[in-house]
Amino acid sequence: GAVVSQHPSRVIxxxxxxxxIECRSLDFQATTMFWYRQFPKQSLMLMATSNEGxxxxxxxxxxxxxxxxxxxxxxxxxxxxxxxxxxxSSFYICSARMRPLYNSPLHxxxxxRLTVT
Amino acid sequence: xxxxKQNSPSLSVQEGRISIxxxxxxxxxxxxxxxxxxxxxxxxxxxxxxSSIKDxxxxxxxxxxxxxxxxxxxxxxxxxxxxxxxVYFCAATPPxxxxxxxxxxxxxxxxxx
Numbered sequence: 702g703a704v705v706s707q708h709p710s711r712v713i714x715x716x717x718x719x720x721x722i723e724c725r726s727l728d729f730q731a732t733t734m735f736w737y738r739q740f741p742k743q744s745l746m747l748m749a750t751s752n753e754g755x756x757x758x759x760x761x762x763x764x765x766x767x768x769x770x771x772x773x774x775x776x777x778x779x780x781x782x783x784x785x786x787x788x789x790s791s792f793y794i795c796s797a798r799m800r801p802l803y804n805s806p807l808h809x810x811x812x813x814r815l816t817v818t
Numbered sequence: 819x820x821x822x823k824q825n826s827p828s829l830s831v832q833e834g835r836i837s838i839x840x841x842x843x844x845x846x847x848x849x850x851x852x853x854x855x856x857x858x859x860x861x862x863x864x865x866x867x868x869s870s871i872k873d874x875x876x877x878x879x880x881x882x883x884x885x886x887x888x889x890x891x892x893x894x895x896x897x898x899x900x901x902x903x904x905v906y907f908c909a910a911t912p913p914x915x916x917x918x919x920x921x922x923x924x925x926x927x928x929x930x931x
Contacts, residue, residue, distance in 0.1 A: 707861070735919075742827075744820075744923040745862070745907065794861045804850050804869050807909075807919055809861035 704728055707795050707810025714785055715818055722780045722813045724795030730775035731797035735807065736768070739792045748793075751778040785817040821845045822910050824922035832930050837895040839925050841908035844889065848910040848920075853882060853893045856905045856924070865906075866893070898929045 704727040714720050724734055734751040749770050750758040757770035767789075769781040778797075782789055794812040798805050823842045831837045839853075849870040854862035868875040868882045868891070875882050881894045895902055905924045912918065 705861075710859075742923075745921045747919070792859075796861070803913070804867070806852050806864040806867055808864060809854075812859065812861045814859060 705795065705797050705808045705810040707813055709813060710811060711814045711816075713816045713818060716786055717784055719781055719783045720785055720815060722782075722793055722795070722815075724778045724780070724797070724810055726776045726797045726808075729797075729799045731778075731799070732775060734772060734778040734795055734797045736770065736778075736780050737794045737796065737809075739794060739812075745794065748780075751780075753778075782815065785815070787817045790815055790817045820923070821848075822908060822920045822922040824906075824908060824925050826925050827923070828926040828928070830928045830930060831898045833900055834897045837893075837898045837902065837927055837929065839893040839895075839906050839908075839927065841891045841893075841922050842889060843891075843910050843920075845910070845912065845920075846886075846889065847912040849913045850911045851882070851884060851891050852909045852911075852919075853880075854907045854909060854921075855902075856907060862907055895927075898927075900929045900931050903927055903929050 706725045708723045732753045736748045737745045748763045751770045751772040753772045759765045772778040796807040796809040821844050852867040853865045856862040866877050866880045866882050868884050884891045905926045907924045908922045909919045
């Protein structure tokens with residue numbers, strides 16, 4: 702089955718530093734990957750859509766300069782949280798769909814727990 | 819605006835009995851519906867899906883029912899097992915968007931041995 706790998710699974714950083722999270726599709730090519738954020742006891746919130754070879758599309762209210770997304774290849778997308786602050790502490794999850802896109806599920810990575818101190 | 823709603827935040831069921839998780843949606847354009855299972859500190863795992871041309875899809879112990887007129891879908895787990903204890907999210911997507919999945923807030927299922 703489709704596997705999406707996310708790294709690291711957990712990271713603690715100091716306020717003001719930047720953190721990079723990697724998302725890889727292991728057994729399929731993903732021209733599009735998606736970054737979600739989950740707050741405690743809340744649903745998954747789509748942050749941005751990562752497009753291979755082009756700029757990411759950000760959802761309303763998500764700061765593109767704070768959450769930098771790079772999709773350098775068909776199997777790798779990265780999310781960099783820049784100048785992290787405690788309010789950025791959250792659970793970040795990436796996902797991807799196998800082609801064809803129509804009526805195919807999202808496959809999720811295992812998520813990254815970010816704690817900003 | 820929450821287009822996909824799971825009104826029951828939690829559910830407890832005895833092992834061996836049926837678990838029924840419910841989900842309502844408001845957008846009649848949704849044509850593909852999914853259920854995900856999530857353990858703490860892990861990403862959601864795809865369970866089962868259904869397209870709007872069907873009203874039922876079954877995979878082993880899991881069956882999803884879709885009632886388009888009521889804009890309602892449900893997930894039945896029979897028989898329930900302790901390993902099924904997790905948070906279940908329903909999701910929906912309209913056609914031709916390629917990426918816009920709408921998730922419910924989840925229902926925490928506890929299967930009691």
